[in-house]
Amino acid sequence: MKALRQKIDKITEAGLVILMALLVLDVLWQVASRYILRSPSSFTDELARYLLIWVALIGAAYATGKNMHLAIDILPGKLEGAKAVLLHRFIYFLILIFAALVMVVGGIRLVYISFALGQLAATLQVSLAYVYISLPVSGLLICFYCIHEMIKGRAEV
Amino acid sequence: MNWTEIAILVLTFVVLLGIGVPVAYSIGLSSLVTILITMDPVIAFTTLAQRMATGIDSFSLLAIPFFVLAGQLMNKGGIASRLIDLARAMVGPLPGGLAFINILACMLFGAISGSSVAAASAIGGFMVPRMEKEGYDKAFGAAVNLTSASTGLVIPPSNILIVFSLASGGVSIAALFLAGYIPGLLIGLALMIVAGVVALKKGYKSSETTSVKIFFKSFFGALPSLLLLVIVIGGIIAGIFTATEASAIAVLYTLILSMIVYKEVKYKDLPKILLDTTMTTTIVLMLVATSMGMSWVLSYENIPQGVSDFLLNVSDNPIVILLIINLLLLAVGTFMDMTPAVLIFTPIFLPVVVQMGMNPIHFGIVMVMNLCIGLCTPPVGSLLFVGCSVADLSIQKVLKPLLPLFLAMIAVLLLVTYVPALSLWLPELFGY
Numbered sequence: 156m157k158a159l160r161q162k163i164d165k166i167t168e169a170g171l172v173i174l175m176a177l178l179v180l181d182v183l184w185q186v187a188s189r190y191i192l193r194s195p196s197s198f199t200d201e202l203a204r205y206l207l208i209w210v211a212l213i214g215a216a217y218a219t220g221k222n223m224h225l226a227i228d229i230l231p232g233k234l235e236g237a238k239a240v241l242l243h244r245f246i247y248f249l250i251l252i253f254a255a256l257v258m259v260v261g262g263i264r265l266v267y268i269s270f271a272l273g274q275l276a277a278t279l280q281v282s283l284a285y286v287y288i289s290l291p292v293s294g295l296l297i298c299f300y301c302i303h304e305m306i307k308g309r310a311e312v
Numbered sequence: 313m314n315w316t317e318i319a320i321l322v323l324t325f326v327v328l329l330g331i332g333v334p335v336a337y338s339i340g341l342s343s344l345v346t347i348l349i350t351m352d353p354v355i356a357f358t359t360l361a362q363r364m365a366t367g368i369d370s371f372s373l374l375a376i377p378f379f380v381l382a383g384q385l386m387n388k389g390g391i392a393s394r395l396i397d398l399a400r401a402m403v404g405p406l407p408g409g410l411a412f413i414n415i416l417a418c419m420l421f422g423a424i425s426g427s428s429v430a431a432a433s434a435i436g437g438f439m440v441p442r443m444e445k446e447g448y449d450k451a452f453g454a455a456v457n458l459t460s461a462s463t464g465l466v467i468p469p470s471n472i473l474i475v476f477s478l479a480s481g482g483v484s485i486a487a488l489f490l491a492g493y494i495p496g497l498l499i500g501l502a503l504m505i506v507a508g509v510v511a512l513k514k515g516y517k518s519s520e521t522t523s524v525k526i527f528f529k530s531f532f533g534a535l536p537s538l539l540l541l542v543i544v545i546g547g548i549i550a551g552i553f554t555a556t557e558a559s560a561i562a563v564l565y566t567l568i569l570s571m572i573v574y575k576e577v578k579y580k581d582l583p584k585i586l587l588d589t590t591m592t593t594t595i596v597l598m599l600v601a602t603s604m605g606m607s608w609v610l611s612y613e614n615i616p617q618g619v620s621d622f623l624l625n626v627s628d629n630p631i632v633i634l635l636i637i638n639l640l641l642l643a644v645g646t647f648m649d650m651t652p653a654v655l656i657f658t659p660i661f662l663p664v665v666v667q668m669g670m671n672p673i674h675f676g677i678v679m680v681m682n683l684c685i686g687l688c689t690p691p692v693g694s695l696l697f698v699g700c701s702v703a704d705l706s707i708q709k710v711l712k713p714l715l716p717l718f719l720a721m722i723a724v725l726l727l728v729t730y731v732p733a734l735s736l737w738l739p740e741l742f743g744y
Contacts, residue, residue, distance in 0.1 A: 164381065168587060175377070175586045182374060182560040203556075204369050210377070211601065213337070213370050214594025224334035224595055225649055225694070229334040242331065249328070256363070257344060257605075261357030265365075268358070286369075290361050303598050 160220075160303050167217045167296065171210065201278050205286045212232045212258075212293035219250060220300035244305045251301035258294025262287060317613045321346040321606075326647075335649050336595075339656075340364075340602035343609040350613075360605045367604025368597050370478055370557055372485060376471045378559030382540070383425035384585050384592075385566040388577050391537050392434040395420045397530040403504075408511020410446060412504055413520075414439040414453065415460040417655040417712030419500045421564035422464015424537055426471050427592075428687065429698050432461035436702040448516055451705055455713040458699025459721060460503050462684040465650070466677065467496035469544055469562075472650055474555060475600065476676040479607075480660035483672045485555040486548045491673045491735040495681060495728045502720040510716070512623050536569055549742055596651055600728070603655035616660045623664050630668045634729055637661050638682060645686015670732075673744070677735040681725045688718065 185199035218224050234242055269283040276283055324345050328338035333709070347356045396417045403412035414435060422431040436457035443453035468489035478487045510516075543565060544558045553561065570577040576606050577585070610616060623633055641661075643655050658679065665675050687695040690707055696714075700707050730732050 171590045172583045172586045175590045178374070178377065179381070179560065179563055182378070182556065183564060185382050186557045187561055189557075190553075200371055203374055204371055207374055207377070207597075208365055208368050210590060211594050212365075214590045215598035215601070218336075218591055218595055218598070223591060224336055224598065226332050226334040227329055228332055230330065246331065246333050249333055249341060253337055253340050253344065256353075257340065257357050257360045260354070260710075261359075261361030264354065264358045279562035280626075287362075287365055290365055 156303060156306070160299075163296070163299065164217070164220070171217065174206055174210045174213070178203060178210060181206065186212050186243035201276055203278070205279075208286055208310060212289045213296070216293045216300065219297050222305075235293055246305040247301040251298055251305075254297035254301065255296045258297065259291045260296055262267045262290030265290065313478050314613055314615075314618075317346050317349060318615060320349065321609070329647070335652065336598040336602045339599070339606050339652055343606040344603070347609045347612065349447075357424050359608070362395035363605045363608045367601050371554075372396035372474055372478055373597070373600065375469075375474050375485075375556045375559040376596060377589055378556070378563050379426045379469055380592050381473055381585070381589040382559065382562040382566045383427055383430060384589050385563070385570045385577060386425060386540075387430060387434060388570060388581065388585070390574075390576065391418070391424065392421060392438065394530070394534045394537060395424075396435065396438060398534040400520055401522045401527040401530040405522050406508070408507055408516040409520045410439065410443045410448060411453070411456050411507040411511060411516070413499055414443070414456050415503050415507060417458035418457060419467060419496070420534075420538075422461055423467040423469075423496075424540060424541060426464065426469055428461045428464045428684075428695055431464050432458050432695055432698045435461070436699060440498065440703045446516075449514070449713065450703055451709045452510060452713040454699050454705055454710050455717055456503065456507055457702070458695045458718045459688050459714070460500060461695055462687055462698060462721075463496050463499050463503075465501065465684050465687075466492045466680055468492050469541075469548075469555070469559070470680070471596070472654060472680050472683075473676060475651055475654050476658060476680065478600075479655045480662055483676060484739075484744055486551070486742075487673050487739040488676050488737040489545060489548060489555075490742055490744065491677050492680075493738055494734050495677050497725070498724045498728070498734070499681070499684075499721055502724045503717055506716050506720045510713075535569040536573070540565055599649060600655060601650045603652040606652070607656055607659055610656070611659065616663065619660050620664045620667075624667075630670070631730070633664065633726070634670075634678075637665065638678070638725065638729060641679060641682035642685060646689045646693070647718045648686075650680075650683045650687065653686075654679065671736055673739055674732045674735045678725070678729050681721075681728060685718065685721050685725065688714065688721070 181199050181203045185196055188194060188196040231242055265287045266284045269287055274283040321342050324337055325342035328341055329335065344360060396413060399413045399416035403409060403416055406412050417435045418431045421435050422428050425431060440450065440457055441454040444450040470492060473488040473492060474485055477483050477488055538563055544562050547553045547558050548555055622635065627633055644657060662672060662675060667674060687693045691697060696707060700710055
């Protein structure tokens with residue numbers, strides 16, 4: 156499990172760096188096409204917004220695994236030993252519920268609906284399902300991180 | 313307005329937050345619990361998921377990762393020390409000079425980097441130990457540092473004003489940026505006055521000297537960083553580019569500056585910088601996503617309408633209502649992070665104040681100032697935490713010197729609330 160997690164971490168990191176670099180290049184291209192080439196590019200605006208959704212959701216999953224989201228850690232800081240481990244597991248259990256129900260179940264249903272209705276992105280002309288699929292992907296990643304945090308040994312918490 | 317739903321929402325949120333569930337998930341989970349009372353589960357899951365995705369589907373929000381990235385690139389390249397040098401040449405010789413340097417450098421750094429937390433740690437990490445060494449009370453140094461770091465959120469470019477523009481349904485970012493200048497500078501000025509009084513009372517002297525020559529030398533040293541502000545703000549105000557495009561240009565500019573001119577950033581540093589930027593950004597964006605979910609739940613339960621009716625029932629005097637809203641926002645700011653607070657409370661309060669004839673731009677500035685104060689107060693002020701940890705002090709020790717600075721911020725807040733021209737004069741001058 157630990158080895159698998161390290162592998163998933165590496166892949167997620169690489170994916171995030173690439174997505175972010177693409178995002179910067181995309182918007183710079185938009186500026187360049189508008190002011191230098193004088194023919195504004197039509198797809199960059201939409202592509203940038205969809206890349207941002209992907210970056211945000213995948214990044215949020217990664218941040219969950221690294222425990223980087225803002226939290227009030229007064230209570231976790233006060234507890235020690237078994238109680239601290241229990242609280243740690245309980246917090247990740249709650250996050251797991253949210254990710255599984257809203258992001259995975261809700262997300263998959265959203266992907267299904269946009270496929271079924273044939274909803275297309277206005278200029279890119281691809282199915283909106285490709286945007287929404289970021290929700291279950293991120294949700295599954297969060298579930299994985301939560302399960303790992305819940306089962307890992309007491310010493311590692 | 314349905315009191316049961318509100319009670320459940322607030323209660324679950326507070327409990328989740330209290331036991332240490334991350335803010336973004338506390339917002340998401342409490343919204344989920346509340347909506348499940350009245351809605352079919354599968355529809356609730358799907359709609360919440362959709363609100364999360366469409367909540368971050370905004371071209372304006374793209375400016376956030378880019379301003380963060382530009383700030384990261386600048387931080388790598390000694391910008392903090394160059395700004396401290398400039399501040400030293402400008403205000404160093406005054407009595408209590410180091411406190412003034414701290415405030416001015418925090419304002420400059422906060423404006424350029426767009427991050428108040430970065431300002432508190434980068435400037436405070438250098439200035440607070442120096443203040444202690446020259447005989448200043450360390451807690452006073454930390455208090456000055458963390459309060460002045462909040463000004464960067466009001467002085468543009470400011471990410472939180474971009475978030476407000478989103479929450480308010482499209483108030484011009486350029487107008488909000490222009491509106492932030494005078495209130496931001498006023499907070500800085502008020503903090504300097506308090507710091508000056510304390511310095512005179514305690515007899516803090518200054519060992520700094522300055523001259524026209526020193527000023528120009530430090531000014532030219534800091535010029536490339538200051539030029540960034542001119543390009544970004546100038547471009548946005550002149551209508552040459554949007555805030556997002558300006559932020560992308562800021563990235564290009566800082567990239568050239570830090571990699572080619574100063575050679576402080578290498579190619580191999582870039583993946584790490586990009587990852588850091590992504591993390592800072594996604595933490596904010598996940599808050600945006602779940603806050604948009606909560607905002608939807610609130611409007612589904614007709615809560616904004618209820619709050620509006622309630623407030624207008626209490627009084628029809630704009631002065632009283634504004635005072636109540638200020639107090640509520642101050643309370644919200646003490647336990648809630650800025651981004652969700654803006655996204656959740658703007659749709660609730662904005663219709664009320666607009667009905668009273670308040671300009672949305674003016675309200676945006678008032679709201680952000682309120683929440684800035686919340687960042688500096690216990691129990692949940694991120695600036696308070698960072699400021700204290702940089703100074704290696706407990707929160708209790710910093711509270712006493714913090715109080716007068718805190719009161720000065722509230723005085724400026726009231727001034728800006730009741731004198732609309734302070735925020736609206738500049739935007740109106742430029743035709744917004």
